Amino acid sequence: MKKVLITGGAGYLGSTLSDHLLTNGYKVTVLDNLMYNQISLLHLFKKNGFKFIQGDVRDSENLKKIVKNHDIIIPLAAIVGMPACDANPELTIAVNYNQVKSILQVLSDNQKLILPNTNSQYGSSDSIITEESPFNPLSLYAKTKCDAEDAMLSNGNGVSLRLATVFGVSPRMRTDLLVNDFVYKSINDGYLVLFEAHFKRNYIHVQDIARTFQFIMENYSSCKGQAFNVGLSSANLSKLELAEKIKTHIPNLVIKEDNFKEDFDKRNYIVSNDKLESLGWLPMFDLDYGIKQLISAYKLIINKNNQNFTNL
Known part of the structure; x- marks a missing residue:
């Protein structure tokens, strides 16, 4: 049974990924400082193979x-998003x-490193x-992720997943992500005000991200040393x-x-x-x-600004 270390595993992605991997037969160790006082992993302590540090x-x-004692390393611990990063650059x-x-x-060389990255x-x-495509980081958050990926790919042993904007329900919920935020405001305010509404992004469900990590773990040899975009092509x-998509579900919006x-x-x-999809x-x-x-x-x-639901 492979042993997986997930840093930041109590966060939005990590709490979903930890549950997914345990369900699929992996041993999971989470290293997290619980900086947001989250209890998102409480339900995992009843599962065999789970360890929290x-x-x-x-x-x-x-x-x-800790790294030396694990087969697969997933460093999810991160300060995420422009506001949080700008508030504390160091x-x-x-x-x-x-x-x-x-x-x-x-x-x-016997270990696997899968780096969560970003569009x-x-x-x-x-x-x-x-x-x-060339990098054009517009924020400190993006710049640090570029630098981390460059270091990993220079090492040769690792895979970088450039994740689209994530959405969906997680044990450690975040309401500050774009889809999650728009849906919350649509329900509670009844309207959305859009600035520069033509700006496009790609999106991906948090559960599909968990599936992607497992896919890379199980196809590591053919992915090693590469980066992959991960998102919904649709x-x-x-x-x-x-x-407008949200309005089809909330007609009065x-x-x-x-x-x-x-x-x-x-x-x-x-x-x-296409690159990831070409692998199946x-x-x-x-x-x-x-x-x-x-x-x-x-x-x-009830209150989306509760610290349990945001990274600020």
């Missing part, structure tokens, strides 16, 4: 000791970049984005198109465009996921599924 990836010596560099450097210092590296482009949508204000987030791109990977959860899931789940969330 409360600790910080900035403690490089402890991290290196912390962002330490967690998003230095963590990966520490792992690479002790990683053996944000591409910034803004008028062309269809492939894995060969969901390269502008913010306006996304809002009012959509307004504000053409006088700019969005501080300038990401704008269409992403090709395909998503299972489309945008409509995720929107319906969110509408049901948000009955439990």
Whole structure:
């Protein structure tokens, strides 16, 4: 039974991934400092093969000791998004970049490293984005992810997953992600105000990300040393198109465009996921599924600004 280390495993992606891998027969160790006081892993303690270590990836010596005892390393611990990164640049560099450097210092040829990365590296482009497209990071978050990927690919032992904007329900819910945020506002406010509504992004369900990590783990030899875009090919949508999609599920939703204000987030791109799909990977959860899931789940969330549901 393979042993997987997930740093930041109590977060939005990690809590979903940990559950998925345990269900599929892997042993999972989560290293997390619980900086948001989350209890997202509580349900996993009843499962065989689960271990939790409360600790910080900035403690490089402890991290290196833990890494050596695992077959597969997934460094999910990160300061995520422009606002959180800009609020604490030193912390962002330490967690998003230095963590990966520490792992690479002790990683053996027999171990597997799968690096969660982001479409944000591409910034803004008028062309269809492939894995060969140049980076154009527009934020500190994207810059640290570029640097981490460069370090890993230079090492030769690793796979980078450039994830689309994630949506869907997770044990550690986040309402600040675009789809999740739009659905929440649609339910509770009854309207959406869109800035630069033509900006496009690609999207992917959190459960499909968990499936992607497992797919790479089980096809590592053919993926090693490469980067892959991970998203729904059917969901390269502008913010306006996304809002209109949500309106099909919430008919009374009012959509307004504000053409006088700019969005501080300038990401704008269409992403090709052909490279990963050519290996046989395909998503299972489309945008409509995720929107319906969110509408049901948000009955439990009264205040989206609660620290349990945001990374700020």
